[in-house]
Amino acid sequence: MNILVIKHGALGDIILAAPAFxxxxxxxxxxxxxxxxxxxxxxxxxxxxxxxxxIADAKPKVWDISGVLxxxxxxxxxxxxxDLQTSSRSSRYFALAGKPRWSGIAPxxxxxxxxxxxxxxxxxxxxxxxxxxxxxxxxxxxxxxWVSADISRFMLPPRFVVLVPGAAPHRPEKRWxxxxxxxxxxxxxxxxxxVGTRGEAGLASIIRSFAPQSMDLxxxxxxxxxxxxxxxxxxxxxNDTGPxxxxxxxxxxxxxxxxxxxxxxxxxxxxxxxxxPTILQAPHLADLSVAQIVAALP
Numbered sequence: 001m002n003i004l005v006i007k008h009g010a011l012g013d014i015i016l017a018a019p020a021f022x023x024x025x026x027x028x029x030x031x032x033x034x035x036x037x038x039x040x041x042x043x044x045x046x047x048x049x050x051x052x053x054x055i056a057d058a059k060p061k062v063w064d065i066s067g068v069l070x071x072x073x074x075x076x077x078x079x080x081x082x083d084l085q086t087s088s089r090s091s092r093y094f095a096l097a098g099k100p101r102w103s104g105i106a107p108x109x110x111x112x113x114x115x116x117x118x119x120x121x122x123x124x125x126x127x128x129x130x131x132x133x134x135x136x137x138x139x140x141x142x143x144x145x146w147v148s149a150d151i152s153r154f155m156l157p158p159r160f161v162v163l164v165p166g167a168a169p170h171r172p173e174k175r176w177x178x179x180x181x182x183x184x185x186x187x188x189x190x191x192x193x194x195v196g197t198r199g200e201a202g203l204a205s206i207i208r209s210f211a212p213q214s215m216d217l218x219x220x221x222x223x224x225x226x227x228x229x230x231x232x233x234x235x236x237x238x239n240d241t242g243p244x245x246x247x248x249x250x251x252x253x254x255x256x257x258x259x260x261x262x263x264x265x266x267x268x269x270x271x272x273x274x275x276x277p278t279i280l281q282a283p284h285l286a287d288l289s290v291a292q293i294v295a296a297l298p
Contacts, residue, residue, distance in 0.1 A: 016123045022139070151225055179206065184237070191215065194217060237254070
């Protein structure tokens with residue numbers, strides 16, 4: 001059988017879907033599985049054991065005729081489609097694909113997830129419910145043993161805490177103040193290693209100005225290297241953003257901070273077995289004190 005899995009998303013969404021990826025792979029161990037995702041995740045997920053092929057969805061506008069025709073070609077020829085994105089866009093792909101056997105929420109699909117509470121439960125449980133309708137149960141702990149990258153150039157300390165002070169640039173309300181991260185770094189029992197994008201290098205600079213023993217890796221890793229760094233950590237502390245999802249999925253003990261901008265009951269990182277990391281939440285992250293974080297450290 002030829003199987004298609006659809007999953008776009010931000011990094012955290014991709015990581016939360018990993019147990020579903022693993023379950024689909026186990027259910028279709030001898031089938032050809034293709035993933036349709038967004039371009040930034042193609043190299044990363046191509047290295048995983050869950051897919052035989054990973055292709056990029058350019059997400060063309062409806063008036064982009066050549067783009068839509070290319071997408072239709074990408075969607076054709078599959079015996080079964082698992083739409084894990086379940087958005088209005090991906091649901092429209094059902095008709096574009098020629099209405100194959102389909103798991104998702106597209107009207108008229110063969111295996112609809114009809115749970116009326118699906119938008120009010122955590123992503124992991126929502127995906128579990130969707131796949132159960134398709135006869136795949138349970139979700140499986142994602143195995144990240146395939147993650148391999150040469151990170152020797154970083155000369156990581158033998159024990160360290162990963163700090164994740166960033167978040168999506170358009171979501172400043174999801175960031176605990178960098179000055180508080182700096183004070184926290186100085187109080188940690190282990191050296192801090194700050195990770196993030198190149199655009200978050202300024203946050204690391206502020207942290208290192210107060211805790212000069214901290215290591216700054218912002219902007220220096222691709223996704224596989226970032227996973228490899230986090231995999232070696234003893235603890236991860238940070239905002240509700242992609243690298244914290246990585247840490248939890250790798251089984252690294254984690255503390256995640258949430259503002260009222262997002263609901264951890266729906267989007268929190270989860271450990272491989274489905275367990276929950278330590279979560280601290282405040283309407284405004286600035287209201288969380290360093291003392292509260294230190295007291296809550298696992």
